[in-house]
Amino acid sequence: MVALAVVAGAVGCQDGDGGTKAAGASATAQPGARATQSPEEAAKAVRAAYARTSAAKSAKVEMRLTVGGGKAPGGSTFTGVQAWGPVAADLKVFDSSYLADIPGAPVETRVVTAGEATYVDLGEGLTAQTGGKRWLKVEAGGAAGGDELMVQLTGGLTAASMDLPKELGLLAGSSAVKHLGPVQGGDVKAEAYEGELPRGGRMEVWIGPDGYPVQTVIDTETDGGGAMTTLTTKYSDFGAEAAVQAPPAGETVAFVDLLKRLGRG
Structure with missing residues (x-):
């Protein structure tokens, strides 16, 4: 069940930060690539991307x-639709070492972020441990209790559920933002x-x-766990419909x- 909280951490209750190699694409600098923009021009380009994503x-x-x-x-790998302002998501989870480590857990599952909480579909194999409740609910900041592992899991929640415009705004405001040059994946x-x-x-x-x-x-x-979190996110179809709804309260367990x-027990 602790491992499932890590799964939820990839989409839940984000305030920014996380990362990895692009799911399905590798970062490759073009031959002879070099930075050609000044820090001011780089910040302007990031601000323009911020404006576009905010509107989408x-x-x-x-x-x-x-x-x-x-x-x-x-x-873990996630695919689906993500929204921001407010943050919401409906994602399929697969290729997950966390799910693989849990007896009775599904090979792939669904994670929904709505309001201030993230919900993991436990599948039929785990409902005996939850009193018949199908969805595990992880609330923003609700897991931290001082234990080192819980601090790490909460850090994962903060790190992984992207509020993309917010992150772009923070990057554009950085005094060290720089242009790396053209890339291709x-x-x-x-x-x-x-x-x-x-x-x-x-x-x-x-x-x-x-x-x-x-x-x-x-x-x-x-912080606290000595872990390095890396989140790589590929984006497409900006403005895609994101009609996300939380599961019924009677079917969830906190x-x-x-x-x-x-x-x-």
Whole structure:
């Protein structure tokens, strides 16, 4: 069940930060590529991408989260639709070392972020441990209780559920934002930019010819757990419909309540 909270961490309750190699694409600098824009021009390009993504409000995403070190290393892949302002998501989870480590867990599952919480579909094999409840609910900040592992899991929640316009705004405001030059991954061509985020961590964004982000990579060291979180997100179909609804309350079990139940057992 703790591992499922990490799965939820890839889409839940985000305030920014996270990262990895692009799911399905590799970053390759074009031959002879070099930075040609000044820091001011780089910041202007990122601000323009911020304005476009803010207006779009949503996009289709393909994400790969990896966590190295700490007490909960592993990785998961996510595909689906993500929205921002407010943050919401409806994603399929697969290729997950966390799911693979849980007896009775599905090979792939669904994760929904709505309001201030993220919900993981447990599948039929785990409902006996939850009193018949199908959905595990993880609330923003609700898991932190001082334990080192819980601090790491909460850091994952903060790191991974992207509020893309917010992150672009933070990057554009960085005094160290810089142009890396043209890049190509598969058939995608873009201009790459990177910089440090105010809360710590590093962000790289590829911006396509149409001014929209193609890919982001965010690396963050999680406080307390000694873990490095990397989240790579590929974007497409900006403005895609994102009609996300939370599961019925009667079908959910809160993560903290589940821990208490398991502890009593």
